[in-house]
Amino acid sequence: MTADPGPAGNPLAGRRIGATSKTGRKAFKGMAPKAYRIRVMEPGEAQRLLSIERRAEATLIALGKTELLDAPKPEIFEFVTFLIEHEVFVAEEKHSGEAIGFVAARDLGELYWISELSVDPDHQRRGIGRSLLSAVLERARWFQHRAVGLTTYADIPVGAPFYRLSGFAAVSDADSPPWLRQRKQAETPREAPRKREA
Numbered sequence: 001m002t003a004d005p006g007p008a009g010n011p012l013a014g015r016r017i018g019a020t021s022k023t024g025r026k027a028f029k030g031m032a033p034k035a036y037r038i039r040v041m042e043p044g045e046a047q048r049l050l051s052i053e054r055r056a057e058a059t060l061i062a063l064g065k066t067e068l069l070d071a072p073k074p075e076i077f078e079f080v081t082f083l084i085e086h087e088v089f090v091a092e093e094k095h096s097g098e099a100i101g102f103v104a105a106r107d108l109g110e111l112y113w114i115s116e117l118s119v120d121p122d123h124q125r126r127g128i129g130r131s132l133l134s135a136v137l138e139r140a141r142w143f144q145h146r147a148v149g150l151t152t153y154a155d156i157p158v159g160a161p162f163y164r165l166s167g168f169a170a171v172s173d174a175d176s177p178p179w180l181r182q183r184k185q186a187e188t189p190r191e192a193p194r195k196r197e198a
């Protein structure tokens with residue numbers, strides 16, 4: 001699925017979005033629901049984010065994706081490598097200061113690609129998933145990407161219907177350039193070839 005991030009405007013021109021920069025804490029001010037904030041990932045958070053990802057998988061399993069029960073789980077070193085390859089925006093609970101959700105996305109030139117979005121089950125259905133998507137769309141606007149893309153499940157509410165709420169639309173194979181078809185194939189589990197949309 002892809003979304004047009006909208007007209008460009010780049011308050012971060014020439015700056016790096018980094019964990020130590022004040023901009024990383026202030027850039028997404030006001031985007032999250034009241035008791036939360038969105039910020040960039042900070043050092044030392046990998047283990048916490050991995051546990052959020054594992055806990056969030058329960059939502060997918062409860063919605064019928066039982067094949068995930070047998071899917072290999074990434075080890076921490078694989079997950080750290082994954083994080084290094086991405087920009088990671090975190091939803092933090094204000095009163096505890098703890099990360100409770102995150103989105104990992106990467107710059108693919110014209111496209112800004114979302115590889116992972118997870119919210120801890122204890123904090124779901126409070127608008128945090130949508131806030132994290134807003135942060136990604138905002139980041140894509142700043143850096144003038146033409147579109148934001150991802151693959152997801154077509155047949156469960158936290159898949160395509162959830163992303164449609166934030167303006168994403170499905171792109172058919174026929175309308176996809178070859179590189180997008182390849183990315184979709186790479187992210188589609190073999191046992192569910194028609195269950196994902198790009």
Ligand SMILES: CC(C)(COP(=O)(O)OP(=O)(O)OC[C@H]1O[C@@H](n2cnc3c(N)ncnc32)[C@H](O)[C@@H]1OP(=O)(O)O)[C@@H](O)C(=O)NCCC(=O)NCCS
Nearest residue numbers: 056059117118119124125126127128129130152157158162
């Ligand atoms: C997808 C996910 C990130 C959504 O996070 P969230 O913080 O609960 O999302 P929001 O509160 O912003 O939900 C926005 C809307 O999406 C829909 N939605 C979200 N979760 C839903 C669920 N479990 N069942 C039905 N609809 C759901 C609802 O329309 C919801 O609005 P509402 O609560 O006002 O009805 C979270 O469910 C998750 O981590 N899931 C496991 C990993 C995953 O599915 N990743 C993305 C798909 S590959």
